[in-house]
Amino acid sequence: MRNSNNDIQEMIHYVKAKREDFQQKLLSEAVNVAEVIHDILKQGNIDLLKNAERLVVYILENNDQDIVVFAKQEGVAWAQYSLTLAFKLEWVQAIRRSLWKTIYEYQSEFNLPSIREDFFELEERINNNIDQFLNTFFLSYSDFKDELIHRQRKNVEHLSVPIIPISPTVAILPLIGTIDSYRMDTIEEKVLTDIARTRIHTLIMDLSGITDMEVVVIDHFHKVLDGINMMGCKSVITGLRPELVREMIHLGINFNQKAITKGTLQQSLKDYLL
Numbered sequence: 001m002r003n004s005n006n007d008i009q010e011m012i013h014y015v016k017a018k019r020e021d022f023q024q025k026l027l028s029e030a031v032n033v034a035e036v037i038h039d040i041l042k043q044g045n046i047d048l049l050k051n052a053e054r055l056v057v058y059i060l061e062n063n064d065q066d067i068v069v070f071a072k073q074e075g076v077a078w079a080q081y082s083l084t085l086a087f088k089l090e091w092v093q094a095i096r097r098s099l100w101k102t103i104y105e106y107q108s109e110f111n112l113p114s115i116r117e118d119f120f121e122l123e124e125r126i127n128n129n130i131d132q133f134l135n136t137f138f139l140s141y142s143d144f145k146d147e148l149i150h151r152q153r154k155n156v157e158h159l160s161v162p163i164i165p166i167s168p169t170v171a172i173l174p175l176i177g178t179i180d181s182y183r184m185d186t187i188e189e190k191v192l193t194d195i196a197r198t199r200i201h202t203l204i205m206d207l208s209g210i211t212d213m214e215v216v217v218i219d220h221f222h223k224v225l226d227g228i229n230m231m232g233c234k235s236v237i238t239g240l241r242p243e244l245v246r247e248m249i250h251l252g253i254n255f256n257q258k259a260i261t262k263g264t265l266q267q268s269l270k271d272y273l274l
Contacts, residue, residue: 012060014106015099016053022102023049029094033087044081046074052095059099059129071133075140079148088137096130161190169201170272172265176209184220191224195231202272203228206265208239218244218253225258235259238268 015022026049027034033048040046051074058066078088103122106112161183165171173191195203213221228235237259248254255261262268 008060008062011103011106012057015056015060015102018102018105019053022053022056022098025098025101026052026091026094029097030087030090033091033094036087040083040087044077044083046077046081046083048091052091055095055133056099059126059133062125062129064129064132067129067133068136071136072140075137075142076144078137079141079144085138085141089134092130092134092137096127099126161187163190163194163198163203165198165200166269167273169199170204171198171200171202172204172206172269174206174209174265178212179210179217179221180214181217181220184217184224188220188224188227192227192231195228195233200233202234202236204236204238204265204268204272205259206238206268207244208241208265210239210241210244213244213247215247215251218248218251222253222255222258225255229258236262236268236272238262238265 027037033040037048040048051070055067055070057063058070074088077083078085161173161175163171163173171194173187175187179187191203194200225235235258237255238261240255240261262271
């Protein structure tokens with residue numbers, strides 16, 4: 001078996017001519033996938049049998065570029081529709097076994113001589129290409145999922161920063177829970193964007209629900225107040241807890257020069273609404 005371009009093209013032609021036999025091999029090798037193959041087609045518009053032949057052609061042609069591109073597309077599709085990874089792994093392994101069975105039948109049917117060196121060269125190439133597809137697929141799947149989780153977390157964080165207008169010029173931002181660096185970034189983005197959008201003159205930030213704020217976050221919050229002032233908006237801070245004030249004293253941070261401080265939210269509402 002010589003691995004010339006003509007030999008490879010004849011092998012590809014043989015696989016396509018034996019399409020039904022090849023597909024039956026796949027379905028018998030991947031029993032679990034065979035049971036859900038129509039569900040996968042319906043759910044994600046992914047034709048596993050058609051895609052298997054496409055991958056086999058890329059593998060036999062030693063087409064690294066198309067293997068990588070196809071693997072990335074498949075990774076995104078499976079992640080987007082939350083298809084089971086175990087099915088994908090079983091399916092690709094079935095492709096590997098079915099391809100080798102087909103190559104053996106091809107060689108036997110045409111009484112081709114088996115040259116040991118050529119065989120191992122072909123074996124290494126095919127298996128490396130399949131492994132490359134699997135590695136790229138899983139990386140693409142993982143990257144898509146990570147980006148999806150990041151977007152979902154960002155959406156949740158935006159919901160946790162509710163800027164509530166109480167008049168055409170005044171809005172309230174009640175903050176609850178622990179403020180970490182990530183959430184502080186979200187607060188900064190949301191506050192500055194909403195000030196520009198709503199054109200409010202005063203933003204009342206109630207910190208009575210804050211349970212913890214790290215040192216670096218306190219410093220970041222201090223800088224956010226600068227940004228609010230630069231946007232032409234006045235900051236009013238209410239509900240500073242004793243623990244937080246004590247921490248600020250030790251850090252030498254004072255909000256008085258950047259914002260008006262009030263004891264309670266009720267006091268601020270009374271002052272700014274009346």
